[in-house]
Amino acid sequence: MKDSQEYKNKKKFFDSVITLYGRNVVVEVLEDMNVEIHRLHMSESNQIDGAIKKINALAKTRGIEILIHDKKSLSRISKNSKQDQGVAIDIVTKTYKSADDIKDMKNYKLIALDGIQNPQNLGMIIRSCAAGFIDGIILPKKSSAKISPLVMKASAGTLFKLPIYYCNSLEDVFDGLDADIYTLSSHAQNSIYDIKLSKKSIFVLGNESEGVSKKVNELCTKSISIPMQRGVESLNVAVTASLIAFIKF
Amino acid sequence: MKDSQEYKNKKKFFDSVITLYGRNVVVEVLEDMNVEIHRLHMSESNQIDGAIKKINALAKTRGIEILIHDKKSLSRISKNSKQDQGVAIDIVTKTYKSADDIKDMKNYKLIALDGIQNPQNLGMIIRSCAAGFIDGIILPKKSSAKISPLVMKASAGTLFKLPIYYCNSLEDVFDGLDADIYTLSSHAQNSIYDIKLSKKSIFVLGNESEGVSKKVNELCTKSISIPMQRGVESLNVAVTASLIAFIKF
Missing domain, CATH: 3.30.1330.30 (Ribosomal protein L30/S12)
Structure with a gap:
């Protein structure tokens, strides 16, 4: 069978x-x-x-x-x-789909999560992406927080509004995919204020302490920075997702 | 004495x-x-x-x-x-100042918090504003979360980087102040994508469940919206602060 x-x-x-x-x-x-x-x-x-x-x-x-x-x-x-x-x-969940579907999509701006373990962050990311200009979230089953009541609470009623593309690992999804795959890096030449999006764009956000994993990083094709004042080195990951969702490229 | x-x-x-x-x-x-x-x-x-x-x-x-x-x-x-x-x-804290000082300032973009009780939200707001294009936070002593170890943790080392203007109440600060004082409203004509900032601008963010209090609201002079997709009605307050800090007006 x-x-x-x-x-x-x-x-x-x-x-x-x-x-x-x-x-x-x-x-x-x-x-x-x-x-x-x-x-x-x-x-x-x-x-x-x-x-x-x-x-x-x-x-x-x-x-x-x-x-x-x-x-x-x-x-x-x-x-x-x-x-x-x-x-x-x-x-x-009608909005919970296989990441295999992405191959057949022609236009998208997606956020991919690499090791987000904190349920509050995951819920906030879902909420901001649902409200903003993002077509869906790619969520690897293994390395991510499970969709749980804590995630649901932090998503404030938006859990079923946005497509979530589940996969086993981001490597499987990115391998051979015809898309611009962005990582965030303070050393990147281009900032979020001056990039031009192509038709297929994915932004990878990593675990807050570890960042994006080495294997996933190798599959990324572009990098951008978020300029920060006062020597601040990083933003909360849900805030970063929100800026990508709302800053107009 | x-x-x-x-x-x-x-x-x-x-x-x-x-x-x-x-x-x-x-x-x-x-x-x-x-x-x-x-x-x-x-x-x-x-x-x-x-x-x-x-x-x-x-x-x-x-x-x-x-x-x-x-x-x-x-x-x-x-x-x-x-x-x-x-x-x-x-x-x-050299960055912890009286809101009385604001009267004498000539250029500023500030965020004023009206009843933010959640220490994680307060810490995240401080972090994003320190990293972004915000000159300080106005924090009423009575109605806000106290600066505590939880706030410090959520601020991720940025607690002493950004001026915090303390006051007893926002009404005292706003009364007679020569500045544009913004509230966020889904009904506002102008969105965050199309306003032009004057030299003195303050953005008021209210408590997540109650919003901005009536008294403070009456002292606000302008209102703006954050356009949202998929029928989402609101964003986390720290996310809202981050968008104001990073979206270029």
Whole structure:
């Protein structure tokens, strides 16, 4: 079955599903009619209190399947037994796509994240890019913070507004891609105030302490600087993403 | 003595002193030779471990006065008994000035903060403004987060690089001031991409949930928008400050 169309479709579907957890988050998601929900998971050990009653009622209204698990199985689904509070929810994210799709796109300005581990930074980056002039974020599954309730909170309701192109590693995506791939460097000749974008541009932002990894750096084709005053050496990564999203090139 | 020059000088001095606490922060401050230190405070209950030995040695090298207090007195100095770890330090901040000084300035682009309570946001705002084209931040003592170790951490070493103009309230500063005072509004006719700055400009940023307070809003003279895509309604306040600091008007 591995190569069949059915397998590919299933894989595509499950790749687009993300699981969130925690009672407030689940209520928020259930109340947002723009969010497509696959299934709701509850622990059999949950006390039927106000929050659980509300979750059950919302799920019933929307006709969403509820699966009951023992506590251990629920932990395996949420992958966060400390914070799941006995509930998890599978969301079908139409904006969550494979980075393979980028090859076929003709015009884009994307931000690629190389090792952003801080969920608040990831949420803020999503929020600013959704609001600004960015077509999507390339997010490697392995090296990045998971899409979690903390990310959702920091994204302030924008988590499902912007395409997120998932991949295993940025190297896979960049290899052979016909695009200008920018890194930021204080030594770069051109600044963000004087570059001219080509039709296909990707800006790579690295981990705050480590920067862009060596392998990814080697695949970048251009570099730009953000001029800074008073000897300041760097900006918060979410701020950098925001400047790329909003400064008009 | 209240009106004497001596009193005024003392008041000015103590207004420029901020007190930080916690062992890592105190070590970091003692190691930064650009930071002028007034006095070091230690609790008599401190165990003489590695960190305390290091702090004592650094203070001795720099010739800084050490005052020993009982635990309660130290808490009154740090104002944070839970996190002071038995040490506090008074810093003389040359960049920490009275907002009264603004009246006599002839050219400026300032950011005024109205009720920013989140220390991470405050630290990020300081970092971006220090790096960008902003001449200082107006910070009302009453309604803002205190300059604390959390603010220091989020500022990433930029806390003492940018002038911070303290005041009791923004109303006091704005009243009768000959400057363009901007608020951000999604309804504004002009966007940040098409305004022309006058010689004296102040941008007011409000609390993330409440926005700019009514009284301050009434003293603002102009309003601008940041155009947003995909129906996103707002940006993180530190991101907004960063855009004002870096987008060239």
